[in-house]
Amino acid sequence: MTLSPQFLDELRARTLLSTLIGRSTKLQKAGREWRACCPFHNEKTPSFYVNDDKGFYHCFGCSAHGDAIRWMTDQGGLPFMDAVKELAQAAGMELPAMDPRAAEKAEAAKGLHEASADAAQWFTDQLNGLSGATARDVLTKRGIKPETARAFGLGFAPDSRSGLKTALKDYGDPLLVEAGLLIKVEEKAPYDRFRGRLMIPIRDPRGRTIAFGGRIIGEGEPKYLNSPETPLFDKGRTLYNLDKAAPAARKAGRLIVVEGYMDVIALTQAGFGEVVAPNGTAVTEAQLERMWRLSDVPILCLDGDSAGQKAAIRAAHRAMPLLVPGRSLDFVTLPQGQDPDDLVRLKGPAAFEALLASPEPLVDRLWASELAAEPLDTPEQKAGLKLRLADLAKTIADQNVAYEYQAEFRRRFDETFRPQRKAFEPRAPFVPGKRGKFGQPYKSPIAPPGDGARGVRAGGIDRILAKAVLAGLIRHPAEIARHMEVLGSLKLADKTLGKLFEAVVDVAAEDANENMALDSQRLLTILASSGFDIIAHELLRADQLSCSFTQRDAEPIRAREDLDEAIAILVARPEVDAALAAATAMMQANYSDEAFERQVSLVKEQQALDARLANLVQANEDARAFSTEGN
Known part of the structure; x- marks a missing residue:
């Protein structure tokens, strides 16, 4: 699909910007403009203005600026094409015709979206029905409130091979298999993928259900079962809770990244709306790029156990080639044996906020990791550390950032392994007439050296x-x-x-x-x-x-x-x-x-x-x- 400048200009002209922004931000009339406290940063005095005549918004506090499409991508977190489609639908405009193959793909995706939405609703109904009592007890024990469960669309998959299949039979088995809801093994009849699990819908930036994460209830493996990759769901490009976290992150001025779904849910309930998580995988380059669209320095808050710390280092190394001036990562390590869910339940939100107040910069995490990688007792081992640091800096594509990392690693290496310089302090002068240890008088005093x-x-x-x-x-x-x-x-x-x-x-x-x-x-x-x-x-x-x-x-x-x-x-x-x-x-x-x-x-x-x-x-x-x- 090709969008001409004329089409985009017409789309902007048909969109009343104050109405669009007013759906989520309280605007006040100010002459021919509208004003509000900026939704992109915290402020008490309004400095955010919307001008319908010119079709743009501007904040004099943080310099946020854009038109209707920019609002949908920056504040709504939508990809560009999704933002255009949503605005065009609201404005009653027909998008330019797709080529036949793209149109066929879009129609298929429509069916998958509908099936996924209906599956999410069916899981929710099961959670709230007679069969969901055990799952509701699990949520209660974890401190998840009913309103939180509703906000995240939590549900329950009964321990049945055909419960969902029967409920969604009108879609047909092939589509449900493609949506990742059924499993097809050789010549056997397809059966429900999720059974006996607490169900967590995974949504795209527009809030549409595209996949599920299922947590086992009781004993069993795996603890978490995710949807397979489908035409809707690319787990390496998707961040859980991105639809809700995007506006919250812009308002808070930060983005928190945790390991699991339940961490996101617990932190959101505790007042931290700007939280996302990868989908059961190590953080990928595509996920990093999505994070950086919301925050220049996302905070990776990973568990204090060995697995969590290894995940932190993998994310740090993966980020290195992508660094540019002003863009980095911070790290927060939780107390040993605790995850964010445990921390906020046991010690409250203030304890978690205290950790966020002093995160560890990326360069510190890398330095500490390389320093602890192996013994540094011999010249050869120290030379190995120097080489590893140099190789690490070389992975950064941006030459300016690479130079700064190289210089910083060199400085730290010198400070760690070179003797510290001691400032010269002049000795006090001898005083004329002062006697020596054995009482002999000085015949020739020493003049002050100043x-x-x-x-x-x-x-x-x-x-x-x-x-x-x-x-x-x-x-x-x-x-x-x-x-x-x-x-x-x-x-x-x-x-x-x-x-x-x-x-x-x-x-x-x-x-x-x-x-x-x-x-x-x-x-x-x-x-x-x-x-x-x-x-x-x-x-x-x-x-x-x-x-x-x-x-x-x-x-x-x-x-x-x-x-x-x-x-x-x-x-x-x-x-x-x-x-x-x-x-x-x-x-x-x-x-x-x-x-x-x-x-x-x-x-x-x-x-x-x-x-x-x-x-x-x-x-x-x-x-x-x-x-x-x-x-």
Whole structure:
């Protein structure tokens, strides 16, 4: 079937939008428009407007916008063609003619829909009749109220091979077999598929019964029996309760995904209308796409047992290739041995809401899973973890999201297996006149390493590290303002580097005063006008220390953290060197235990700074190796 733009325009023109929306949303007249509290998000002051003349609705709070067809798909949860068919029927318009094969298929589907609807009604009648007493007791024990059972169309299939077959005999056995209501085995007469079970209708987004889930009453296997796949029912593309959950999810701003039918029913009864479930299968790609139409980050609430956690990881891995910016999954794990039905019955809705308040992001669930997958005691095992994480990030089709996952996995790997950096804390200065452990007076006190060490900085600053820091500041000029004071106090023996440091700080200070954003290209242009063109470009081209902040394509957050660390080392090292030189001179002049301890501690601080610098370089080399493996 082909729908022309002219047909769709006529359909919109014949649909009074305020009447359509007013069926489910209370509208108030506001001049030539209508207004209401937005049905797409929670609000107390109306910001949702409907304009019949222009044929669209708009919310100034959440930016929801669309026409009659969009309303049916977004708020009603209908596929596009179903939305058009429903609007066309209401408007008295004939849809364009189908090709013969499609028309025949539609006619067959009509019969299947009718048979399924009649079967649902027959099951409901049995639940409410004499034969349904045991099934009603089961619902009562599970805390399911009669009004909830009616809302979900619950029913009962008696333990009979021909009860439904006889009730629906006018449809004929072949159609009932095709609808999944009867079972045909070889040459034997077809018989009822569902027997001795609590019946749960499965509906499409329009609320039409398309299949059933049957829960055994008493002992027996399987515990749940679902309809087979039919022309109406594709279990991998269907979500249970989608027809009711779609509008509730848009209003609540979230979608909750649970494992089973009874979980959905219990949670809905407890006030959580935005709940769906897969149909006895692992979550599929098609189901994920349906979820994302309702919520950017659906919450998968799975049981705390081993099976539930395995299902969570399968869903996480299945979602990875489909991720795009802003679209992900969250996870909630229930207490061991409980499902959502148990939780709300035993502890009430507040207990479940508390779990939903702090879900686990997808990246956390994946990281925890890979970390626990196998021991990580040897270098080989750690390398295996790194490779698995890189391979996992590679499965994401969207390159931006893949890059972010790769960077996040790398950061977590480094934090877990690399020594934590310890910020340099200068030792307190010795006080003149203070006596040593054995009472000997100091003949030569050590000056404080702060301001007094600035004279030493001219010869003590690591020239190679200073060049790397300069290159980093030119690549990331926004960081200059954060270190303005300490950078301004540096004095280098290399006058050219020293003047370049001063020029970089001066340019950043002037732009800050004028509230201008300083980027790398602008900084280079200004430096060139001051005669620093050649040296600045040489710094960027030269093979400096292998640090993230000197690389052109470095991850911004990591570059910023590493640049902070490099500047801290650059400033601290001359002070430690100066204090050590003074301590050594004192030791030579007059030995004391306290002076010796001071000298040893300063040597350790010197070694710690060297280790921090080596760690900075090694971390970058590992990161580049990780990135190469990931690509």
